[in-house]
Amino acid sequence: MLAYALKRLVILALSLALASLVIFLVVEVAPGDPASYMLGINARPDTVAALRAELGLDLPRAERYLAWVGGMVQGDFGTSYTYRAPVSQMVAERIRVSLPLALYALTLSVVIAFPAGIFAAARRGRAGDAGVIAATQLGIAIPNFWFAMLLVLLFAIKLRWFSAGGFPGWDDPLMGLKALTLPAVALALPQAAILTRVMRSSLLDILHEDFIRTARAKGLTRRQALWRHGVRNAMIPVLTIIGLQFSFLLAGAIIIEQVFFLPGLGRLIFQAITQRDLIVVESVVMLLVFAVISVNFLTDLAYAAVDPRLRTSR
Amino acid sequence: MTRNLVLGGALTALFLAAALLSYVWTPYDTEAMQIANRLQTPSAAHWFGTDHFGRDILSMIMVGARTSIAVALVAVGIGMGAGVPLGLAAAARHGGWLDEAIMRMNDLVFAFPSLVIAILITAILGPGATNAIIAIGIFNIPVFARLSRGAALSLWKREFILAARVAGKTAPRISAEHILPNIANLLIVQGTIQFSLGILAEAGLSYVGLGAQPPIPSWGRMLADAQTMVALAPHVAIMPGLAIVLMVLGLNLLGDGLRDRLDPRLRVVRA
Numbered sequence: 223m224l225a226y227a228l229k230r231l232v233i234l235a236l237s238l239a240l241a242s243l244v245i246f247l248v249v250e251v252a253p254g255d256p257a258s259y260m261l262g263i264n265a266r267p268d269t270v271a272a273l274r275a276e277l278g279l280d281l282p283r284a285e286r287y288l289a290w291v292g293g294m295v296q297g298d299f300g301t302s303y304t305y306r307a308p309v310s311q312m313v314a315e316r317i318r319v320s321l322p323l324a325l326y327a328l329t330l331s332v333v334i335a336f337p338a339g340i341f342a343a344a345r346r347g348r349a350g351d352a353g354v355i356a357a358t359q360l361g362i363a364i365p366n367f368w369f370a371m372l373l374v375l376l377f378a379i380k381l382r383w384f385s386a387g388g389f390p391g392w393d394d395p396l397m398g399l400k401a402l403t404l405p406a407v408a409l410a411l412p413q414a415a416i417l418t419r420v421m422r423s424s425l426l427d428i429l430h431e432d433f434i435r436t437a438r439a440k441g442l443t444r445r446q447a448l449w450r451h452g453v454r455n456a457m458i459p460v461l462t463i464i465g466l467q468f469s470f471l472l473a474g475a476i477i478i479e480q481v482f483f484l485p486g487l488g489r490l491i492f493q494a495i496t497q498r499d500l501i502v503v504e505s506v507v508m509l510l511v512f513a514v515i516s517v518n519f520l521t522d523l524a525y526a527a528v529d530p531r532l533r534t535s536r
Numbered sequence: 537m538t539r540n541l542v543l544g545g546a547l548t549a550l551f552l553a554a555a556l557l558s559y560v561w562t563p564y565d566t567e568a569m570q571i572a573n574r575l576q577t578p579s580a581a582h583w584f585g586t587d588h589f590g591r592d593i594l595s596m597i598m599v600g601a602r603t604s605i606a607v608a609l610v611a612v613g614i615g616m617g618a619g620v621p622l623g624l625a626a627a628a629r630h631g632g633w634l635d636e637a638i639m640r641m642n643d644l645v646f647a648f649p650s651l652v653i654a655i656l657i658t659a660i661l662g663p664g665a666t667n668a669i670i671a672i673g674i675f676n677i678p679v680f681a682r683l684s685r686g687a688a689l690s691l692w693k694r695e696f697i698l699a700a701r702v703a704g705k706t707a708p709r710i711s712a713e714h715i716l717p718n719i720a721n722l723l724i725v726q727g728t729i730q731f732s733l734g735i736l737a738e739a740g741l742s743y744v745g746l747g748a749q750p751p752i753p754s755w756g757r758m759l760a761d762a763q764t765m766v767a768l769a770p771h772v773a774i775m776p777g778l779a780i781v782l783m784v785l786g787l788n789l790l791g792d793g794l795r796d797r798l799d800p801r802l803r804v805v806r807a
Contacts, residue, residue: 240644252660363732363784365739368759368777371766379767473649477740481763491652492744495659503659507652515647 226526234519241511242294246287249504255279256303259498277303290504299505304497309505312490319389320479320486323402324471327409331467334414339421344448346426354418361415366474370408370481377404387483405482409474413467420463424456431455458525465521469514541793547786551779555601564592566599567751575769584775587758588765593772597779600753603665604783607747608734610669612727615676620723622677623684624715628707630689639685642678650675654737658746665748672737676730683726687719721798728791732784739780755780 257273258265274280278289293300299309342354378386384404392398428434429452437447476488483489487506494502563583570590578585584593626638654671661667688711691697700710741747742756750757755776762773 237644237647241647244644248656248660359785359788360781363781363788365736365743365759365777365780365784367740367743368773368780371759371763371773371777375766375770375773469649473652476651476655477744480744491655495655503656507656510649510652511647514649518647 223526227523230519230522234515237515238512239291241515242291242508243287245504245507245511246290249500250283252498252500256498256500260303290501294505294508299509300501302494302499302502304494304499309502312502313487313506313509316485316487316490318392319402319484320472320475320488322398323405323409323475323478323484323486324468326399326402326406327413327471327475328464328468330406330410331414331417331471332464334410335417335421338414338418340425340448340453342418342422343425343429343452344445351422354422358415358418361411361418364411366408366412367477367481369411370405370478373404373408374481387481389482389484402484405475405478405484408481409471409478413471417460417463417467421456421460424459425452428452428456461524462521465517469510469517472513473510538793538797540789541797544786544789544791544793547782548790551601551783551786552605554598555605558595558598558602562592562595562598564595566591566595566753575765575772577769577771585769585771587761587772588769593758593775596753596758597755597776600755600758600776601779601783603742603748603752603754604735604738604780607665607669607672607738608731611672611676611734611737612730614669614673615680615730616723616727619677619680619682620684620716623681623686624688624711626681626685627688627692627715628711630692635685638681642681645675645678651737651740654741655744655746658741663746663749665752665754668738668741668747671741672734676734679730680723680726683722684719687722688715691715691718721794725791725795725798728787728794732787732791735780735784735787 255270255274257277257279258270261270261273271280278286281289290300297310299313301307302309302312305312338354338357342351345351374386377383385401389401390397425448429448433455434447434451437451438444442450472487475484475486476491478484479486479488480492487510491503491506493499494506568591570586573582573586573590574588576582576586576590582592582594584597587593587596622638626635629635654668654675657671657674658664658667661670692715697710697714700714705713738747738754739756739759742754743760745757745760747756748754758776759773762769762776766773
């Protein structure tokens with residue numbers, strides 16, 4: 223187990239190193255010099271040069287890359303060109319919106335998908351199953367930002383139960399949660415549809431296994447066998463998808479944050495891109511990639527802990 | 537289930553026909569603004585109503601279908617064109633450094649939140665349909681590479697491949713002549729799924745202003761324009777959204793139907 227974990231850890235480190243290099247190079251080729259952008263078109267060349275030196279933009283590429291990566295390892299994400307504030311501080315503020323939003327949406331998606339998937343699997347081929355499948359087809363096809371607009375139309379404009387956008391902060395946790403409710407529902411819809419399908423098909427696969435037949439032979443009803451032995455064993459593929467979904471939700475929140483004017487990481491990236499605040503773009507993207515790779519790493523480890531066979535194969 | 541195939545095929549054909557028809561005819565000119573007619577609700581003259589510039593929404597959706605289909609189709613082409621050869625090469629050299637390198641590159645691309653990178657790419661290369669195609673296409677490559685590698689690996693162990701090797705055929709020739717035709721069904725089904733994901737991705741990118749630029753109509757930007765008017769004229773937001781949903785739904789049903797028809801055992805990735 224230790225050897226397996228170490229091997230995965232090396233792969234994790236290599237992936238992160240490669241990802242950081244790709245992000246750095248992609249952002250490097252971006253047209254537009256941040257210094258001249260900040261100072262405007264009337265700036266004197268020597269002022270621009272001075273600012274470039276101050277921001278460290280005049281250093282060779284390799285040196286800047288190493289400084290960026292070295293800083294991140296120590297938790298220093300650099301200083302925003304436009305706001306002159308530490309990027310880590312800006313990220314810390316924004317993540318207070320994005321992370322709860324992703325978790326909220328993930329919870330909703332699980333709360334919807336589990337009962338729906340089990341319900342459909344238990345009624346395979348009957349009307350209830352067909353209804354759930356049709357609903358998931360629709361859920362996958364609906365763009366979440368459009369669903370968000372429909373939610374606003376119904377719950378904010380017509381019924382006036384929720385506000386149409388904005389975020390009041392966490393001073394009053396209930397108000398904060400309420401402001402994130404419509405965005406979380408919009409974000410959760412397609413994920414819930416996918417998770418329902420995975421839950422259903424994973425359960426159906428399990429129901430053909432010998433141990434289910436044994437359970438039935440012992441005298442359990444179909445439903446009892448499904449609940450006591452099926453659901454627990456069907457969880458493995460479902461957990462993988464949940465792991466993957468978390469990162470999708472974190473990244474998918476970018477567009478939903480635009481719809482609801484939420485001050486999260488997504489809006490931060492958009493602002494930074496339009497203001498050529500490259501260091502913010504680099505660091506936030508790197509952070510999201512880090513989140514995705516780490517979640518995958520933890521999922522792999524959790525598997526190996528549960529199922530020793532996986533430790534030998536790749 | 538032939539029902540899926542028929543319904544999905546009909547919906548897809550409807551949108552393809554509308555897109556093609558829009559090259560020669562639309563009910564109204566999509567670039568003509570008639571402010572006097574702005575925000576009209578659906579009527580006999582304007583079936584889907586008009587937008588804030590008085591443009592006919594049905595005509596805009598027809599021309600917008602062109603953008604969506606073109607972007608998603610070319611993005612699938614990029615994914616297949618680059619991904620399938622890579623996957624076949626990896627399978628032919630199974631366990632070798634090439635296989636390892638290709639699969640690790642795939643893992644890396646999968647690790648990137650695709651939307652974030654698509655936004656990054658379009659933001660850096662500039663917004664527009666071409667860059668949206670590149671951004672969406674890049675993420676199709678590992679999907680097809682992984683799929684064709686997995687399918688090819690199981691074929692390489694079969695006897696007819698062994699016979700071809702004994703006959704002296706080289707690995708690239710075997711891949712092209714024997715493996716590729718045998719995984720074509722799988723690729724078609726996956727292609728349909730990626731096509732529908734491409735439509736959604738294009739809509740998302742143009743919604744945030746990084747897709748096709750005005751005056752080219754696109755479904756995503758129609759929704760972005762509609763957002764501020766949703767209280768005043770809900771149909772402006774509802775119609776383009778319905779177009780996206782029906783197109784994506786049609787493609788997904790078509791994909792499921794094709795899978796059931798061609799080979800029910802096919803495992804399609806939905807990521």
